[in-house]
Amino acid sequence: MVLILAEHTATGTFKKKALEAVQYGAQIASKMGTEAVALVIGSGEGNAAELGAYGVQKVLQVTDARLKDFNARAYTKAIVAAAEKIGAKVIVASHDQVGLQVAPRVAMRLNAGIIAGAIGFPELANGGFTVRKAVFAGKAFADVSLTTDVKVLTLMANTFPVQKGEGSATVEKLDVAFDDKDFGVKVQSTQVVSGTVPLSEAELVVSGGRGMKGPENWGALEDLASALGASLACSRPVADSHWRPHNEHVGQTGGTIRPNLYIAAGISGAIQHLAGVNGSKTIVVINKDPEAPFFKAADYGVVGDVLEILPRLTEAVKKFKAAQ
Numbered sequence: 001m002v003l004i005l006a007e008h009t010a011t012g013t014f015k016k017k018a019l020e021a022v023q024y025g026a027q028i029a030s031k032m033g034t035e036a037v038a039l040v041i042g043s044g045e046g047n048a049a050e051l052g053a054y055g056v057q058k059v060l061q062v063t064d065a066r067l068k069d070f071n072a073r074a075y076t077k078a079i080v081a082a083a084e085k086i087g088a089k090v091i092v093a094s095h096d097q098v099g100l101q102v103a104p105r106v107a108m109r110l111n112a113g114i115i116a117g118a119i120g121f122p123e124l125a126n127g128g129f130t131v132r133k134a135v136f137a138g139k140a141f142a143d144v145s146l147t148t149d150v151k152v153l154t155l156m157a158n159t160f161p162v163q164k165g166e167g168s169a170t171v172e173k174l175d176v177a178f179d180d181k182d183f184g185v186k187v188q189s190t191q192v193v194s195g196t197v198p199l200s201e202a203e204l205v206v207s208g209g210r211g212m213k214g215p216e217n218w219g220a221l222e223d224l225a226s227a228l229g230a231s232l233a234c235s236r237p238v239a240d241s242h243w244r245p246h247n248e249h250v251g252q253t254g255g256t257i258r259p260n261l262y263i264a265a266g267i268s269g270a271i272q273h274l275a276g277v278n279g280s281k282t283i284v285v286i287n288k289d290p291e292a293p294f295f296k297a298a299d300y301g302v303v304g305d306v307l308e309i310l311p312r313l314t315e316a317v318k319k320f321k322a323a324q
């Protein structure tokens with residue numbers, strides 16, 4: 001059996017990366033000739049049955065008012081309880097803040113091997129279980145084999161396109177014997193970023209670096225993002241200088257994104273920045289320095305001044321869209 005943790009927002013909407021994980025886990029189950037079950041943890045919001053359209057026939061739901069906020073210890077207990085109930089041999093979670101906190105804990109409890117940041121399906125030939133993951137900040141791949149009875153995988157977001165199918169899943173309640181110690185960490189406040197698609201889920205991203213010269217020039221990036229329907233990101237010095245909020249900072253110490261299109265304007269392409277973005281399917285770099293390291297990672301490059309190029313690009317996108 002394959003168990004998949006399906007995360008949802010506070011209002012009960014399943015995140016795109018959760019649907020991707022559910023679909024991925026369901027496909028692994030079918031390769032293994034077994035079944036997949038999704039696990040939904042929370043205070044009861046949302047419509048868990050809709051996960052049936054992403055490949056699972058059954059959803060286990062752990063509901064407790066105290067699970068309104070994420071809690072690594074309580075989530076671990078719930079996942080282990082669900083895994084033991086169904087006899088899960090593979091457990092899948094998203095490679096995000098939740099997955100990164102619970103997957104190692106679950107692996108430790110179940111004596112399981114773990115692959116964090118999977119970007120491929122397991123190779124199952126000759127009874128093996130080998131999964132590809134990115135290493136060295138995305139500069140290389142490693143094919144990692146797990147030989148433990150139970151295996152835990154976290155899946156990088158935007159690795160596979162999500163395709164909604166038909167059907168709805170049966171939802172079964174799972175009682176977990178939580179105690180107060182499981183909720184020792186209390187969330188004091190939550191700030192939800194509103195407006196655009198969360199960066200981790202964005203398919204199009206327009207990003208600015210120090211070459212933008214100052215926050216007063218961000219309008220040019222915002223115009224391009226709005227013409228494309230893209231989300232905004234930035235390099236770390238930009239967030240450190242308070243030109244942009246920290247939730248937009250991508251890289252080794254910021255968010256990791258894998259959009260279909262990443263447009264980098266005035267960003268040098270330091271290794272720490274690339275660590276967060278080089279999983280992007282197509283990278284476009286605009287930089288006035290033809291020797292900027294980012295050009296080595298780029299699919300398309302424009303050598304020029306961002307403040308001249310961006311408005312022209314926005315104009316071209318608008319014209320193209322108007323002609324569609």
Ligand SMILES: Cc1cc2nc3c(=O)[nH]c(=O)nc-3n(C[C@H](O)[C@H](O)[C@H](O)COP(=O)(O)OP(=O)(O)OC[C@H]3O[C@@H](n4cnc5c(N)ncnc54)[C@H](O)[C@@H]3O)c2cc1C
Binds near residue numbers: 209235251286
């Ligand atoms: C431990 C550690 C962790 C780090 N984590 C991160 C991280 O998560 N994310 C991150 O981004 N950085 C991170 N950094 C910082 C990283 O090393 C770089 O310093 C940073 O990415 C540089 O940001 P930048 O490219 O915006 O600025 P710069 O390095 O100053 O580059 C600006 C670029 O803009 C170009 N430019 C200038 N003017 C124009 C113009 N008018 N038109 C076009 N191009 C122009 C320049 O040619 C240059 O290439 C980290 C560093 C360390 C040591």
